[in-house]
Amino acid sequence: MAVQVTESTTAPATPDASAASVDLGPAAALSCRECGERFDLGPIFACALCFGPLEVAYDLPTGDPQALRERIETGPNSIWRYAPLLPVPADVASKPNLNPGLTPLVKADRLAGELGVTGGLYVKDDSGNPTHSFKDRVVAIAVEAARAFGFTTLSCSSTGNLAGAVGAAAARAGFRSCVFIPHDLEAGKVVMAAVYGGELVAIEGTYDDVNRFCSELIGDSLGEGWGFVNVNLRPYYGEGSKTLAYEICEQLGWEIPDQIVIPIASGSQLTKIDKGLKELIKLGLVEDKPYKIFGAQAEGCSPVSRAFKDGHDVVRPVKPNTIAKSLAIGNPADGPYVLDIARRTGGAVEDVTDEQVVDAIKLLARTEGIFAETAGGVTVGVTRKLIETGQLDPARTTVVLNTGDGLKTLDAVAPTTGPTATIKPSLDAFRAAGLAG
Secondary structure, eight states: OOOOOOHHHHOOOOOOOOGGGOOOTTEEEEEETTTOOEEOSSSOOBOTTTOOBEEEEEOOOOSOHHHHHHHHHTSOSSGGGGGGGSSSOTTGGGSSSOOOOOOOEEEOHHHHHHHTOOSOEEEEEGGGSTTSBTHHHHHHHHHHHHHHHTOOEEEEEOSSHHHHHHHHHHHHHTOEEEEEEETTOOHHHHHHHHTTSSEEEEESSOHHHHHHHHHHHHTSGGGTTEEETTTTTHHHHGGGGHHHHHHHHHHTTSOOOSEEEEEOSSSHHHHHHHHHHHHHHHHTSSOOOOOEEEEEEETTBOHHHHHHHHTOSSOOOOOOOSSOGGGOOSSOTTHHHHHHHHHHHTOOEEEEOHHHHHHHHHHHHHHHSOOBOHHHHHHHHHHHHHHHTTSSOTTSOEEEEEOBBGGGGHHHHGGGOOOSOOOOSSHHHHHHTTOOO
């Protein structure tokens, strides 16, 4: 029988939503990632016995894998095609939401040529989501949990992209929103988070300071009725990242790539992609084969990379100092799990300098026409470094994630990007500039 977590331990008071009345599809319970204890579905995020993080456990479909493949392939052109594998009601596609997902998997032959990759290189470009980042995936799942548990306000602590995704999803679904960000975010992300009409609160400090404040708020009566997508709704929110694994494999003809390079902020995206791959194997939707997962960080906020290189199992917090602000989480909650996955799969965790990030953004734009935000620059830069150091096999199929749009982080490339020439409006001036070809 499930153990119930009291409100005073891990969650604020919420509207009544008994486990029996909650419809979250195949989600069966919450399970502790440390001790395995199971709990009824609810807005809780930490184990009452060992304080380990909780994640969703499922009663997944059984039967003919081919029939399930066909059901998925004929489903909506969004993450809702995978509803049988997610903590959402079966009729989720009919509800008001932003319908994220099914973003392009770009075969990046020109980038592959620059990097020396011969086994096939792909960029999973999540800048095509409604608010131009992968955060739309995780927020869409959190919104369904918020509906199920009767919340009236959506909230989050954010390095930028999540704030915009929550604001947009709340506006579409009819929730009030109030989101919290560090005071020094990129201007584009601030505007995008504010434009949807919810409250936007800037906190003086780093993301980790913002996150601590939100943890205090959620334990206070001020947080009643609030669904913090990355706190008390975190077990459900995190499941949205699995859809990246599902889409990549489906877009590759139901095959697992040999190598995947994933940016690390909290580390949740990487751990959930691994979970998604294991679920596909278990269901028989893909062939069971070895794969390697690599994590990517910016040097100015690289606690997981440092722990990996030093052979440690514990991630020591750092104070972020990098242009890759969407990855600037100095105390990543899933850091130890990232280390486990990188080591288990034979991958690695690497980092690059801010200068290398900018170079990689320009490289991806120049070769494939994809303008990545700084997180994408980190991932491409780390991919290049992993090839140069022999950690990533260029003869194997490799997928690199771009998680956001470069228009959100213009400041990173603006100082070194601009007009090729400024000329008078005449053919002679054009010829003199040497631009006639």
